[in-house]
Amino acid sequence: MTARYRADELRDFAAGLFEAGGMPRDRADIVAHYMVEADLMGHDTHGLNLAPLYLDDLESGRMAAAGEPETVRDTGATVVVDGGWLSGLWLIDRAIDIALDRVATYGTVTVVMRRAHHSGCLAAFLEKATARGRMIMLSSSAPAARAVAPHGSYEPVYTPDPLAFGIPTEGDPVLVDISASTTTMNLGFRLQAAGKRFGGPWLIDGAGRATDDPNLFSSDAPGAIMPLGGLDLGHKGFGLGIFVEALTSGLGGYGRADAPDSSPIGCAIYLQVIDPDAFGGGEDFRRQTTWFAEACRAAKVPEGRPAVRMPGDGALARRRDAVENGVPLHPAIYPGLEPWAEKAGLAMPAPIG
């Protein structure tokens, strides 16, 4: 059985690690909050699993520990921030605050951040906006990394390019967190380490064949992750990835064209917060989104299969369970944290019960 841990202990522990790495405690608390939030929601490749990577970048200076981001442009409704490789998690939290403060005035507020460190688990940020009745779109790309091939090619040019959408309803919000590719790099690393294969033929090899071999995209063998849609419909995922690249690196004005020598997980980040009251009104918005969610949940499924879940339903159920019964940590995560705990002089969190 996977060991479980108390969420508040994990947060304190993670914040202590980042503080020991030189991050001001108030920022370390925010970073730790979103990392543990990802684990609470069961998105366990993008929670504490990433802490060793982040701490390593913090130690080498590829993540900036302190200092202020630079506002490149601020028109009120549109903001561009140069993150100076500060924590992407902290920068996103701050950007959502800016957008929420202003969105009643402008209707939509868009913040683009260039030169941010990794953006983490996008799903973890969405409720900050939905809890206030706003819709949010959040997306990122990693301009120094290449893992996904354009449709028709097997050569990696860009990244999985996640897109997340938070949509308020009369009940639980809908929390979508997908990527424009078939799968992600972090899942690939985990499967590689475990000697396992992907759940489907989501990569393409040098001969143009689909394969489930996770060794392909990080070895010298020709091959890459495919855009969402795969061999037959990959032009659709490719189009979506192009959209994300334009929103993040394009609007930010810094990206692949600059061949950044940053951490491979350095990010360009786009977010837009939308106030339904600037459109048809919050009440009618929630009436539509609630009707749609209920219609989907009630849709017929093949005999013996589980009912349709809206995106976020599973994550919110896992979080309720984790808050009550402790956070299950994937077995790969704990050992990766031990050397950092030792270095920081912190005790590892103790499993519950």
Added chain:
Amino acid sequence: MTARYRADELRDFAAGLFEAGGMPRDRADIVAHYMVEADLMGHDTHGLNLAPLYLDDLESGRMAAAGEPETVRDTGATVVVDGGWLSGLWLIDRAIDIALDRVATYGTVTVVMRRAHHSGCLAAFLEKATARGRMIMLSSSAPAARAVAPHGSYEPVYTPDPLAFGIPTEGDPVLVDISASTTTMNLGFRLQAAGKRFGGPWLIDGAGRATDDPNLFSSDAPGAIMPLGGLDLGHKGFGLGIFVEALTSGLGGYGRADAPDSSPIGCAIYLQVIDPDAFGGGEDFRRQTTWFAEACRAAKVPEGRPAVRMPGDGALARRRDAVENGVPLHPAIYPGLEPWAEKAGLAMPAPIG
């Protein structure tokens, strides 16, 4: 060989049909322009192919021939329009004009249209914005139609929900026009009529099996179009469809919750125009998008396969050819127009050469 026609003759002819149906000539010209534009670009299920459907709705009153749309809300940067079932093509053209006029002031301008008639071929509208250096996102859903099942279900609840993105570069723009589903209803109708099958297992039947049978989604047999991603990754296309439903019907405040008894191709439409100068600047934007397009076009492909094309490359090449050598019309299109030409007392366009 498919017969070819002169683009200007097709436009005059189509405008004449809509004028005969009661549409003011200046609007009929705009509608005809975008329909023929779709055929010029080779998107031939969404060009003149749709004219009989539109003319039928015009005759029955399910498309309004004349009258003004109602502005429900206008904050400057956000606009909601009630289209009163006027032509979606004309409404989109008008909405892009509104957005382009204002976008230098607001940075982003968002227009949502409820109760519009069909939105046509979204790719045909994008260059209006990209030619002026703006980025555009355009999307629609059809609240009175059901063809796509939520991931995990086989019961149709929503529509293919197209998304289109126009992205300026230093050269040709990138023109993305995809759907959140594996395929579209209009392609299904054409394949059904021709007794053909889809290019992949893009539908789901009542037992949860993937199939390429186009009869499934419009017959009484249980089954539906799947979200993009299919059996293994359909949660991603489903998430994308939910996003489109929220942007279109949600922000418009009118949709499936109202069980509209309109034409099944009545639409809720969302568009946003973005001024890169309100972000990192147009020059840096185009530097990034151009670099990315070039890197994709240069990416290695399996031996004997064609080079990577950016979305829009094929359509723009087809249009250059069609302008010079005439527009090829899919064989299914011409016969559908003949009864309407007769009714309007118009001669059918003559093939070239």
